Amino acid sequence: MEPVTLRTARLELSAPRVEDVDAIFAACQDPDIQRYTRVPSPYAREDAEKFIVAVAEQWAGELHRTWVIRDGATLVGTIGFYRLDGQGGGEIGYWIAPDQRGGGRLREAATAVIDWAFSPEGAGLTRIEWRAVVGNEASARVARALGFRFEGTLRQALVSAARRDDGWIAGLLKTDERMPHPWPIFAD
Numbered sequence: 001m002e003p004v005t006l007r008t009a010r011l012e013l014s015a016p017r018v019e020d021v022d023a024i025f026a027a028c029q030d031p032d033i034q035r036y037t038r039v040p041s042p043y044a045r046e047d048a049e050k051f052i053v054a055v056a057e058q059w060a061g062e063l064h065r066t067w068v069i070r071d072g073a074t075l076v077g078t079i080g081f082y083r084l085d086g087q088g089g090g091e092i093g094y095w096i097a098p099d100q101r102g103g104g105r106l107r108e109a110a111t112a113v114i115d116w117a118f119s120p121e122g123a124g125l126t127r128i129e130w131r132a133v134v135g136n137e138a139s140a141r142v143a144r145a146l147g148f149r150f151e152g153t154l155r156q157a158l159v160s161a162a163r164r165d166d167g168w169i170a171g172l173l174k175t176d177e178r179m180p181h182p183w184p185i186f187a188d
Contacts, residue, residue, distance in 0.1 A: 003059045004122070006067065006112045013067035013079065013109055015059065016052045020068055023075035024048040027097035036136045037095050038160055062086065065123065069096075069109045076100040079109050081117055081128070088126035090117065094139070106142050111178075114146065118174045126174045133158055134166040140185060143170050147178030150185065 003015035016024065025048040027033065034041035058064035066080030077096035084090040092113070096106050116122035130143040134153060144150070148170035158167040168185065172178070 001059055003056075004065075004116065006116055008108050008112050010071055011076070011105060011109055011112070012070045013112060014070065016055055016066075016068040016078070018052060020075055021045065021048045021052065023097070024051060024068075024078075027075070027077065027095070027100075030098045032098070032136075032138075033095045036133050036139065037093070039095075041160075041162060067109075067113065069105065071100075071105060074100070076105050076109075079106075079113055081113070081123060081125075084123060084125075088124065089129070090123060090125050090127075091129045091131060092117075092143075093131075094142075101138075107145055110142065110146055114172070114178075128172045130170045130172070131158060131167050134168055136168075137185075140168060140170075140183065144180050144183050144186070146172065147176055147180065148172045149176070149181055150183040 006013040025045045028039050028043040033039055034043060040047045055066045058066060063084050064080060064082050066078060068078055069076040075097065077094060077100060079094040081090040082093055094106060094110065114128065117125045117128060130148050132139040151169045151171050154167045154169055156164040156166060158165045
């Protein structure tokens with residue numbers, strides 16, 4: 001499949017380009033991105049270069065779809081679907097550069113990719129999973145706002161190069177109303 005470009009009122013979501021290497025490298029120096037995602041740690045400039053090549057190869061395959069989120073000329077972050085199972089399931093993942101957090105752009109981008117993923121013209125998914133390392137409340141708040149339902153904690157289920165972590169899991173079905181629901185990890 002060729003990479004798909006998605007647009008929202010403020011954002012463009014497209015495949016990363018060579019000119020994005022510096023911005024990706026800079027963003028991935030953030031300790032939270034290294035702690036809570038699967039990016040290498042420490043993160044080298046070569047990792048950003050490899051990422052761009054890998055994303056192009058992944059679009060040609062069947063398992064992953066990744067976009068860079070842009071607000072004008074500014075790289076905001078990345079978002080994608082991973083482990084597409086060919087049976088209507090996949091997992092959403094994202095990170096936002098530290099100086100780009102806030103303002104609802106991640107939720108706006110995620111809404112666009114979820115709409116695409118559930119559409120027959122997109123990935124044709126029926127279920128999307130969200131997973132995060134226990135403690136990543138910023139990611140959890142976005143997932144809850146998107147309508148994901150909290151499903152539990154997976155013990156030592158998330159593996160990175162450095163460790164195994166407990167992980168939260170939530171799900172969103174194509175038929176779900178996309179309204180926030182209570183999550184037991186939040187006091188509100």
